Amino acid sequence: xxxxxxxxxxxxxxxxxxxxxxxxxxxxxxxxxxxxxxxxxxxxxxxxxxxxxxxxxxxxxxxxxxxxxxxxxxxxxxxxxxxxxxxxxxxxxxxxxxxxxxxxxxxxxxxxxxxxxxxxxxxxxxxxxxxxxxxxxxxxxxxxxxxxxxxxxxxxxxxxxxxxxxxxxxxxxxxxxxxxxxxxxxxxxxxxxxxxxxxxxxxxxxxxxxxxxxxxxxxxxxxxxxxxxxxxxxxxxxxxxxxxxxxxxxxxxxxxxxxxxxxxxxxxxxxxxxxxxxxxxxxxxxxxxxxxxxxxxxxxxxxxxxxxxxxxxxxxxxxxxxxxxxxxxxxxxxxxxxxxxxxxxxxxxxxxxxxxxxxxxxxxxxxxxxxxxxxxxxxxxxxxxxxxxxxxxxxxxx
Amino acid sequence: xxxxxxxxxxxxxxxxxxxxxxxxxxxxxxxxxxxxxxxxxxxxxxxxxxxxxxxxxxxxxxxxxxxxxxxxxxxxxxxxxxxxxxxxxxxxxxxxxxxxxxxxxxxxxxxxxxxxxxxxxxxxxxxxxxxxxxxxxxxxxxxxxxxxxxxxxxxxxxxxxxxxxxxxxxxxxxxxxxxxxxxxxxxxxxxxxxxxxxxxxxxxxxxxxxxxxxxxxxxxxxxxxxxxxxxxxxxxxxxxxxxxxxxxxxxxxxxxxxxxxxxxxxxxxxxxxxxxxxxxxxxxxxxxxxxxxxxxxxxxxxxxxxxxxxxxxxxxxxxxxxxxxxxxxxxxxxxxxxxxxxxxxxxxxxxxxxxxxxxxxxxxxxxxxxxxxxxxxxxxxxxxxxxxxxxxxxxxxx
Numbered sequence: 190x191x192x193x194x195x196x197x198x199x200x201x202x203x204x205x206x207x208x209x210x211x212x213x214x215x216x217x218x219x220x221x222x223x224x225x226x227x228x229x230x231x232x233x234x235x236x237x238x239x240x241x242x243x244x245x246x247x248x249x250x251x252x253x254x255x256x257x258x259x260x261x262x263x264x265x266x267x268x269x270x271x272x273x274x275x276x277x278x279x280x281x282x283x284x285x286x287x288x289x290x291x292x293x294x295x296x297x298x299x300x301x302x303x304x305x306x307x308x309x310x311x312x313x314x315x316x317x318x319x320x321x322x323x324x325x326x327x328x329x330x331x332x333x334x335x336x337x338x339x340x341x342x343x344x345x346x347x348x349x350x351x352x353x354x355x356x357x358x359x360x361x362x363x364x365x366x367x368x369x370x371x372x373x374x375x376x377x378x379x380x381x382x383x384x385x386x387x388x389x390x391x392x393x394x395x396x397x398x399x400x401x402x403x404x405x406x407x408x409x410x411x412x413x414x415x416x417x418x419x420x421x422x423x424x425x426x427x428x429x430x431x432x433x434x435x436x437x438x439x440x441x442x443x444x445x446x447x448x449x450x451x452x453x454x455x456x457x458x459x460x461x462x463x464x465x466x467x468x469x470x471x472x473x474x475x476x477x478x479x480x481x482x483x484x485x486x487x488x489x490x491x492x493x494x495x496x497x498x499x500x501x502x503x504x505x506x507x508x509x510x511x512x513x514x515x516x517x518x519x520x521x522x523x524x525x526x527x528x529x530x531x532x533x534x535x536x537x538x539x540x541x542x543x544x545x546x547x548x549x550x551x552x553x554x555x556x557x558x559x560x561x562x563x564x565x566x567x568x569x570x571x572x573x574x575x576x577x578x579x580x581x582x583x584x585x586x587x
Numbered sequence: 588x589x590x591x592x593x594x595x596x597x598x599x600x601x602x603x604x605x606x607x608x609x610x611x612x613x614x615x616x617x618x619x620x621x622x623x624x625x626x627x628x629x630x631x632x633x634x635x636x637x638x639x640x641x642x643x644x645x646x647x648x649x650x651x652x653x654x655x656x657x658x659x660x661x662x663x664x665x666x667x668x669x670x671x672x673x674x675x676x677x678x679x680x681x682x683x684x685x686x687x688x689x690x691x692x693x694x695x696x697x698x699x700x701x702x703x704x705x706x707x708x709x710x711x712x713x714x715x716x717x718x719x720x721x722x723x724x725x726x727x728x729x730x731x732x733x734x735x736x737x738x739x740x741x742x743x744x745x746x747x748x749x750x751x752x753x754x755x756x757x758x759x760x761x762x763x764x765x766x767x768x769x770x771x772x773x774x775x776x777x778x779x780x781x782x783x784x785x786x787x788x789x790x791x792x793x794x795x796x797x798x799x800x801x802x803x804x805x806x807x808x809x810x811x812x813x814x815x816x817x818x819x820x821x822x823x824x825x826x827x828x829x830x831x832x833x834x835x836x837x838x839x840x841x842x843x844x845x846x847x848x849x850x851x852x853x854x855x856x857x858x859x860x861x862x863x864x865x866x867x868x869x870x871x872x873x874x875x876x877x878x879x880x881x882x883x884x885x886x887x888x889x890x891x892x893x894x895x896x897x898x899x900x901x902x903x904x905x906x907x908x909x910x911x912x913x914x915x916x917x918x919x920x921x922x923x924x925x926x927x928x929x930x931x932x933x934x935x936x937x938x939x940x941x942x943x944x945x946x947x948x949x950x951x952x953x954x955x956x957x958x959x960x961x962x963x964x965x966x967x968x969x970x971x972x973x974x975x976x977x978x979x980x981x982x983x984x985x
C-alpha cells in the first residue's frame with residue numbers, strides 16, 4: 190500500500206505541461222499567466238493630479254500669497270496646460286497632467302472661489318502635495334507581474350493598463366469523467382430498488398469546473414470488453430481521465446486491468462488513507478493521466494479535492510500553500526491510515542481557523558458532505574488527535 | 588460624510604430579491620439553492636454492501652463454521668439475491684443489496700477461496716459488518732440541504748442522488764460597468780502623453796465574473812448630455828450599474844447630478860474611508876441599484892470587493908462570515924477614516940491567518956495590488972494598529 194506522501198510525490202512526477210494560448214482579458218480570470226506584465230510607460234506616466242482643485246507654484250505660497258487669480262481650467266484627458274501668468278493658478282481635475290509652471294495642488298475643500306479668484310482657507314501646505322509623481326510606482330520596462338501567477342482581478346487591471354488586450358495563459362485542460370457500475374441510473378430516472386442514481390460524475394464535474402477545466406462525461410457498464418472499447422476510444426482525446434468505481438477487489442472491477450491493457454502504466458494502486466484506499470493512478474507514458482477513484486461518493490470527493498487538485502496545481506507550476514485549521518474537539522481514529530476528516534470551518538476573533546468535526550457514516554454517506562466545508566487531514570501514526578491541535582485543511586466550497 | 592457602518596447598512600437596505608429560475612446541474616455551481624433537497628428514498632435506499640467479499644448468516648459463524656460453500660455471486664446493479672442453501676455464502680460486490688438470509692459481509696482480504704469454498708482467515712467478526720444500513724444516513728422525506736445555501740460540489744452530488752437534474756436557483760444578476768473620463772483610451776490603443784488606458788472596467792468585470800454575474804461594459808465621455816443620454820438608456824436594462832470615475836468634486840464630474848436627474852435616489856455620497864471616499868450609492872426606487880465609484884483604481888477595487896460583494900450576498904440572502912487576520916507589523920494611519928490596508932496573506936503553523944502590509948503609493952497605485960491578496964480593514968478611532976492585532980479581511984484572489 191502506498192503512503193499518502195508517496196502518492197503525492199508520484200502524482201507530482203506525472204504533472205503535465207499545458208500548451209500556452211492567448212485569451213482575451215475577459216476570459217483570463219483564474220488562468221495561469223504565462224508572460225510577464227511589463228510597464229510600457231512609467232507608472233504613473235506623468236505627474237498626475239490626485240485631487241480636484243487648483244495648481245500653483247509653491248514659491249508664490251511661500252512668499253505669502255494666499256489669493257490666486259484663476260487663469261484657466263485643466264481637465265483630465267487634455268494636453269498638458271501651462272501656467273503662463275506668474276502668481277495665478279489653474280483649476281485642475283483629478284487625473285490631469287500637472288501644468289507646466291506649477292508644482293503643488295490645493296483641493297477645492299481647502300479654498301473658496303470669489304470672482305474668479307481662489308482664496309486659500311488653509312495656512313500650511315506641502316510643496317508637491319496631491320500629485321502622484323511620474324514613475325513613483327513603477328519605471329518603464331520594469332516587470333510588474335512575473336509569469337507563473339494565477340490571474341486575479343488585480344492582474345487583469347494591470348494588463349489593461351499596459352495595453353494587453355490578450356494574455357498568454359495555459360489552455361484549459363480537458364477531462365473525461367467516466368462512471369461505471371451497473372447499479373447506477375441517470376438522474377432523471379426512477380431507480381429500481383437495487384439501483385441508485387449517478388452522482389459522483391456530477392460532483393467531480395463541479396469540482397473541476399471550479400478550477401476551469403473543460404469537462405465531458407461518459408458511463409460504461411460493468412463489462413470488460415465494453416470498458417476496454419470505451420477507454421481505447423477516449424484515452425487519446427483528453428489530458429486526464431477521472432474514473433469513478435470499479436477499482437476495488439470486486440469480480441466486476443475491470444478498470445485497472447483494462448487500463449493496463451491499453452498502455453496506462455500504473456503508478457500506484459491503494460493508498461494508506463480513509464476514505465479512498467482503493468485509489469488507482471497511472472499514465473500513458475508522455476500522454477493521458479488517469480485517476481481511477483473508488484466509487485464511494487466521499488472517497489471520490491476526497492481524492493478529487495486532494496490529489497487531482499495537487500496534480501493540477503503542479504501542472505500549472507504554481508504554489509498552493511495549504512491552510513491549516515485547529516480541531517475544536519478530540520478525535521479518535523484507530524486504523525493506521527491518514528484520515529481525511531470532514532469538518533465545518535469557523536473563524537474565531539483571533540484570526541484562527543477552527544475545524545469542527547462533522548463525522549458521518551463513512552465513505553458512502555454523501556449527505557454528510559453537505560454539512561461540511563472541508564477535509565482536515567489527520568496523519569497516521571497516532572490514534573488520538575487533540576482539541577487545539579492544528580492540521581492541514583482542504584476547503585471545497587466556492 | 589457617511590460612516591462605513593452606515594454605508595453598509597444603507598447598501599443592505601437596498602438589496603434586491605432576484606427571481607428564481609431552473610438551471611441544469613452542470614450550471615448550478617456557485618449559485619444559490621432556492622429549494623430544499625429532500626431525500627426521495629432512504630439514504631442508503633437498501634442495506635448496501637460496502638466491501639467486495641462474501642455475505643453469510645452470522646449465526647453460522649457463531650456456531651463455529653469457518654468454511655462456506657459459494658452458492659452464487661451477487662453484483663451491484665442486479666436485483667436482491669437470496670441465500671437459499673443454509674450454511675453457504677454468496678460472493679457479493681460493493682454497492683450490491685445485501686442478500687436475503689445474510690446479515691454480515693466478510694471482505695476478500697480476510698478469506699481465501701479453494702474449489703468454490705470460501706475459507707475464513709480471521710477468527711473474529713462483527714455481526715452486520717461491512718454493511719451500510721438502509722436509512723442510516725437520512726430517512727425518506729428528510730431535508731438534506733435546506734434552501735438558501737450557495738451550491739458546492741457536495742450539494743450537486745446530493746441533488747443528482749435525489750433525482751434533481753435541474754435546480755431552482757436565483758437567476759444571474761446583470762450588471763453594466765460604465766467607465767467615464769476623457770483621459771481614458773482603449774486597451775489596444777497607444778495613449779498620448781496625457782492619456783491612460785481604461786483598466787477599472789476590466790478589474791470590476793473580473794471581480795463580478797468571480798461571483799457569477801452577467802456583465803456588460805460601456806464608456807461615456809466627460810459630457811453631461813452624453814452621460815445623461817447613456818444612463819437613461821442603460822438604467823432600465825440592468826439590475827445594477829457600477830460606474831467608475833466622475834463622482835469627485837471636479838468640474839467635469841457629472842455623474843451624481845445625472846443620476847439624480849434620472850430618478851436615482853442617493854443613499855449616500857462620500858464615505859469615511861481610504862481609499863474610496865467619494866463613493867456615491869443610490870437606487871431608482873424599487874429598481875436599478877447604482878454604485879458610482881471613484882476613478883482611482885485601488886478605490887474602485889476596494890469598493891467593489893467590500894461593498895458590492897456585501898450587497899450581492901445580502902441580495903442572495905446568504906451568510907458570509909468575514910475571515911480575520913493578524914497584523915504582522917505595526918501600522919500607523921492618522922486620518923480619522925476606516926483604512927483598507929493592502930496585505931499579503933500567509934498561514935502560520937498554528938492555523939492563524941497573518942496579514943503582511945504591502946502599502947503602495949495610494950489609491951492610484953494599481954501595480955501594488957498585484958503584490959497583495961486582500962484588504963485588511965483598520966477601523967477609525969485609532970492611529971496605531973499593533974502587530975498581533977486582528978482585523979476583518981477581504982481576500983480578492985481566486
